[in-house]
């Protein structure tokens with residue numbers, strides 16, 4: 001699989017994952033409008049534009065993506081309509097552009113390599129940098145969470161958004177440390193976590209990840225309100241997908257993937273008790289979407305060898321039926337976290 005590196009004009013670049021499969025998933029039937037909610041380095045958008053004479057409506061919270069979209073637009077004759085905003089704004093953007101229906105939506109969740117590798121963004125515990133982790137340039141940062149959040153909330157966030165079994169111990173250690181010193185950098189935080197639970201990790205069989213991995217994930221998810229934004233967009237976009245159009249989502253960790261799976265199962269009326277080889281029934285076709293084939297895809301060994309960061313990627317996609325989307329699926333109500341969020345402001 002060709003994996004063109006997308007240059008950002010700086011030293012960092014992003015390789016789009018599962019590019020060929022994403023194009024198949026979106027089932028590019030020569031449609032005219034596709035939405036790329038997570039434009040990043042524009043790798044997936046470019047692949048779509050290379051294939052078809054369509055336009056792309058793209059969003060990304062990251063300012064740097066605006067520059068990339070501008071550059072790519074020279075190549076693609078202004079076929080990219082980029083907005084530096086959250087993808088939750090897509091339905092509103094489509095309304096403002098008088099676009100009633102689109103042929104497909106792609107979400108490639110998480111952070112780009114450009115964000116991860118730039119120490120100034122503070123996403124990685126491996127590079128010394130400020131505790132930031134914001135995908136955009138506003139809102140609370142990792143610094144606020146680590147230095148100002150109540151210890152019991154910190155523990156809750158680390159457990160809920162990082163699935164970290166040692167969340168209480170880590171939160172307590174952070175709290176002890178910040179009573180004496182402000183925690184300013186990624187490596188400072190990473191060392192505090194390592195001191196707190198490094199030994200537990202070493203003793204646990206199968207725990208090959210760095211002890212800071214889950215806590216960093218949790219803080220990033222919280223800072224960017226990632227789960228609520230996924231839910232908000234997927235609930236808001238359904239009736240903008242044209243009959244036969246598709247929603248394709250790439251996830252990078254199990255919590256994220258579970259959310260997509262649950263929402264897709266709900267939108268398709270899929271029951272996990274049923275074998276995926278059984279044909280779609282008449283009653284399932286009353287749902288606004290269906291699964292065109294199997295439930296998810298992963299990168300092959302060649303891709304993982306060429307781009308090790310793709311190893312945890314999972315792609316799921318669903319296809320629009322003629323049935324209206326009506327229900328409000330409130331399975332990911334974030335009210336509890338909203339309160340914690342407000343306290344930090």
Ligand SMILES: C[S@@+](CC[C@H](N)C(=O)[O-])C[C@H]1O[C@@H](n2cnc3c(N)ncnc32)[C@H](O)[C@@H]1O
Nearest residue numbers: 016038040041042043044060061086087108112
């Ligand atoms: C994995 S990268 C996408 C890479 C892209 N597909 C490519 O080929 O270059 C994820 C991107 O999504 C953006 N992002 C994450 N959450 C977002 C949100 N709620 N709204 C808009 N952009 C978001 C990030 O800033 C990041 O640039």
